[in-house]
Amino acid sequence: MTHERPGAEPVVKADPGVSAQLLAELAVDPTASTRSGPYVRSFAAELTEVGLGEIDALIGFRLPYSSAEFDLILAGIHPESREPSYVAVELKGWDAARLEPSGLAVATGSTSRHRTLHPVVQLDKMIAYLRERAVTRDHPISGLVWFPQASDADVASLFDFVSPEGTRVFTPESREAMAVFLRSQLAPDPDRRAVGALTSTAVSEPRPLLVAAANEFKNPDEFVFLGNQELARSTVLKAAERGTNETLIVTGPPATGKSAIATSLVAELDRRGYSVNHATGSRPATSTWRKVVGTGNPGTKVRSLFTYFNNYTGAVPCGLDVLICDEAQRIRGSSANRYTPRDRRTGVPQVVELIQAAKVSVFFLDPEQALRPGEIGTEELIASAAADNGRTVRRITLDTQFGVDGSSEYLEWTSRLLDGERRTPPIWTGGREFTVEVADTPHDLEARIRERASDGTARIVAGLCWPWHEAKPGEDLPLDIRIGDWARPWSVKGDRGVHGAPSGTLWASDPAGFGQIGSVHNVQGFEFAWTGVIIGPDLVWRTDRWVARPEESYDTSLRRLDDRAVEKHIRRAYGVLLSRSRKGTIIYSTDPETRQMLHQIVPSNAR
Known part of the structure; x- marks a missing residue:
């Protein structure tokens, strides 16, 4: 079965509802595509061998609002309190590791050697994040780092680290000690209360x-x-x-x-x-x-x-x-x-x-x-x-998503969407905590973004396809962006606000910025809960490829670039605009053929 949190997509990709014993007996490892896939089933076999096969194992449990995931979370009841209890497991296929004076670990594998975070620190941070976002403080969660290919001597210096979360390091040589540790934290949970509590708990959002x-x-x-x-x-x-x-x-x-x-x-x-x-x-x-x-x-x-x-x-x-x-x-x-x-x-x-x-x-x-x-x-x-x-x-x-509500799928999708070498646009199949929609008109786009404005910061941004006139004190902002009967102003140029609108430099952070349209000039480095993106006539889809039309752009810096560089520049600018959202992006293209393509790859029922 697949467990869901209220109002969210499933938090795990593989079936988490199996016992360690069943996991060990599976003919095909369900996590073979993950970074620790080869070791999941063998670790489950270790649990079964020491009499812990009835403990629930949640595979590839992904942290809320992040792309990071635990290799395993073992769920049961605490042997003393009889309340839900958990052990997060990190599986490391290193042959050896030593601790540097800096506190970093030097890991040695079969084909590589690299400096990395101490695995106990890494797991402790993930546990702290999970406790803060998704687990009540009344339910204990500890950590276990397992080195299936190392001996105690190979990772001896890692044992000395004192973990604030109680995380322990084990190898096959210390499997009995691991069994004692696990039995002190977990007992079988026939009613599976622990699994239910973890996968249905309310999730607190990170602050902007x-x-x-x-x-x-x-x-x-x-x-x-x-x-x-x-x-x-x-x-x-x-x-x-x-x-x-x-x-x-x-x-x-x-x-x-x-x-x-x-x-x-x-x-x-x-x-x-x-x-x-x-x-x-x-x-x-x-x-x-x-x-x-x-x-x-x-x-x-x-x-x-x-x-x-x-x-x-x-x-x-x-x-x-x-x-x-x-x-x-x-x-x-x-x-x-x-x-x-x-x-x-x-x-x-x-x-x-x-x-x-x-x-x-x-x-x-x-x-x-x-x-x-x-x-x-x-x-x-x-x-x-x-x-x-x-x-x-x-x-x-860096490879772990921190913003965009952890939707690495969305960022990967936008990268493939704007790939100039790609001839088939990628279909958006939905993200765990991210929404993508296509609007048919700028009125529709603005209405949807305005509806979500109460959900946090929200802005509309656009490609540089319209003139950008100076706003004058005491006068209404120039309605430079005109699409049919829809007209809106750009954000104010310069460092001073005009007529109640914030300066362009503070447009992204001032609530009064909603209603003016932003560009790559003042959006880079910022994030919003929701973003409406207007793809202007400078980038259109024709049959099987993107076509840049620099003659439709008011970006004067393009004049110094050759044709190939211009197309790359325009696609890169839209990549920035499309990657500003934490919760969702609504896209509108001024070009009918491009809009049709977007509708084809963004199903209306996909999040």
């Missing part, structure tokens, strides 16, 4: 990024990071402690937690007394961080911690302990512009200025979100500049 970030400066436990998210955070904190010249490059697609980790690090490093700055190449991003975090923390210096990439020309070398650079794909060749005085034009590349400004420099980026010809930040550029400046370079890739 901006709200959580403001709270992070007062509450260090606001964010719970998982997997490589926590690895990135821990690596930066350890680098700050060492105080040596290091550069960390963190890459990841949309909604993998880059901005959340960045702001969390600023808060934690400031709390620990380090000199730290946060920098971006975006006026809307930095202005919003200053307003939201500063307003949430009055009487503090936090506003001054948020800066721009071009603020570090002539900065004292290593004058900061740590510099956090978010949206680093927006790094430019130089911090100088046409207004920069001649005596301030140093000729030093912007990336070098950022690296030299601090002992530890951290760059968060997604190369697929570089939107303007002058934005040159790549992993290779940063790593090369860091090495040339004598820095130790570390790289981490």
Whole structure:
């Protein structure tokens, strides 16, 4: 059977309603496609062998509002309280592992060797996240890390870690100790109350990024990071402690937690007394961080911690302990512009200025979100500049979804949808906690988004296919975006609000921004609960492919690009617009053939 939470899609892909004994006897491993599939059935056999075959095993249990999942959750009743009790299981197919002084583990497999988060820390974080989001605090949940291919000696240094969640490490050599541990936590549950309690519990939603970030400066436990998210955070904190010249490059697609980790690090490093700055190449991003975090923390210096990439020309070398650079794909060749005085034009590349400004420099980026010809930040550029400046370079890739309510399916779908090489558009089959709809008119789009506005932040965004006139004080905003009899204004240009509408730099965070239409210029780096996306006439679907029509665009930066680069730029811009939502996206295309294609691949009954 498949278990569901009220109002949500099933939380597991495989049947969780089996005993460990039955799982061990299955002819085909139901999780063979998962990262730990080869070890699930063998672990179930271990449970059966030590007399725990009647314990329920929930396979591939996925965390709410995340793409992370447990390999197994064992469910039963506590032998003393007789109430539901759980043990989360992480299966590691490593041959050996050792703990570094930094607290990270060096794992050795049959074909690879890599640095990673201590598996107990990883599992503890997942348990803490699950407890916070979906499990009542009255029900105990502990952890178990199983190394089926290692001996106790192979992972000896991992045993010493003291887990706040009571997580233990075991190998086949210590299976009897594992049995004792499990019996102290679980007994068979004939009525399967534990399974029912876990899979039907109400789920609490995470706070929106901006709200959580403001709270992070007062509450260090606001964010719970998982997997490589926590690895990135821990690596930066350890680098700050060492105080040596290091550069960390963190890459990841949309909604993998880059901005959340960045702001969390600023808060934690400031709390620990380090000199730290946060920098971006975006006026809307930095202005919003200053307003939201500063307003949430009055009487503090936090506003001054948020800066721009071009603020570090002539900065004292290593004058900061740590510099956090978010949206680093927006790094430019130089911090100088046409207004920069001649005596301030140093000729030093912007990336070098950022690296030299601090002992530890951290760059968060997604190369697929570089939107303007002058934005040159790549992993290779940063790593090369860091090495040339004598820095130790570390790289981490994020792969666990943090926003978008954990719908990795949706982000993968948008990536395939906008793939210029693909000739068959992908069908949206529904996401666990995400909704996609297609609107037939801009009126329909706006009505649906307005209906959901009470569900959190909601905005409408569009491609740059209409003129963008300056709003004048005392006058109504110019209705630049006209589609038939529907007309709406763009967000206000500049740093000042007009006629009750917020400035363009604060459009994404100010509730009064609803009603004006945003663009890639002020949406990048932000998230909304719901987003309406207008695909303009600059990108249309013809038979079996996307066709870019730059003559329909008002984006002047396209004039410097060749035809192939123009098409890539336009598709990438819509990729940014489509990846801003946490709960759902409603799409409208001004082109009838494109709209027809979207209706064909987004069934009306799919979430």
